[in-house]
Amino acid sequence: MIGKERERWKEKSADQIKDFVTNVYEQEAKNPCPVDRLKALSDILRRKSCGECVICREGILQISVLTEAITQGIGRDGDIDVISEISEDMSIGSACDYGREVGKIAKQMLEDEREQFERHIKRKRCDALVCKKFITYYVSPEICSGCNQCLEACEPGAIRGGEGLIHIIHSDSCTRCGDCVLACKQGAILKTSASVPNIPKEPVPVGSAQLDSVQGSLMSQKRRRRSE
Known part of the structure; x- marks a missing residue:
């Protein structure tokens, strides 16, 4: 040969x-x-x-x-x-x-x-989000509907949550297979090669994270106005 x-x-x-x-x-x-x-x-x-x-x-x-x-x-x-x-x-x-x-x-x-x-x-970054070693998957609290589809698709059991709750992905258990991305019809599973945005540490009711985010944004705006 x-x-x-x-x-x-x-x-x-x-x-x-x-x-x-x-x-x-x-x-x-x-x-x-x-x-x-x-x-x-x-x-x-x-x-x-x-x-x-x-x-x-x-x-x-x-x-x-x-x-x-x-x-x-x-x-x-x-x-x-x-x-x-x-x-x-x-x-x-x-x-x-x-x-x-x-x-x-x-x-x-x-x-x-x-x-x-x-x-x-x-x-230790892959800007193209291709190299799995440098990628972190996370659930966007603003998009997640708490449908449980990603949790059911995750064989390693790296996702925690429940119906009506914003799901959480534990990076230590995540294999970066991407099955959760395919399962999520809302497109709430995102990935990054940088630091993960400020998201809930534990599953919380859908909508609560959006409210906290809005309140946090308003508070930040008030602080900036006071300092100006």
Whole structure:
């Protein structure tokens, strides 16, 4: 099997290889998170490598391992530079156009979206809300109708509430599967990569949170007027 793969790549022209790699990249292009996108891309392309060229075989594997670690919140300072160096080495030193093309695309993605890679590592944030490790699901008290649909859909039992009550998601038990989002017809299940807004700590009657929010807003306005 490996021998056939080696022979197949050797028979392809530079344009054919470029078209193949580009096509795989375009299949992942809809992914709004560049880190997760590079992770998926490298995982697919490493399986297509013939394995004959060490710098291509090991290079794509290392990019896959490093980007996986970054999306899991265990990326380290220096990982970005390592990925950049690997990509550049591949684009220059790979034995065929396959490795060189993968290296070019990886390096370009890193240069275009370096800030997002840094946010994942340094701030533990995924602005695209794709990487599950950095996402927190919560119930919007202004939207929740207390219908119990999300609670029934949550297999881990991370949601507390009851009929007519604003539901609460406990992050420690939440697996970020997203089943509650699909179950909620009101669209009350939201997610964030930043801090969760000020919401009830325990289930409260529907409508009480809205009233508290309005009262809090009015009090804030009064304070601002007094200070002016």
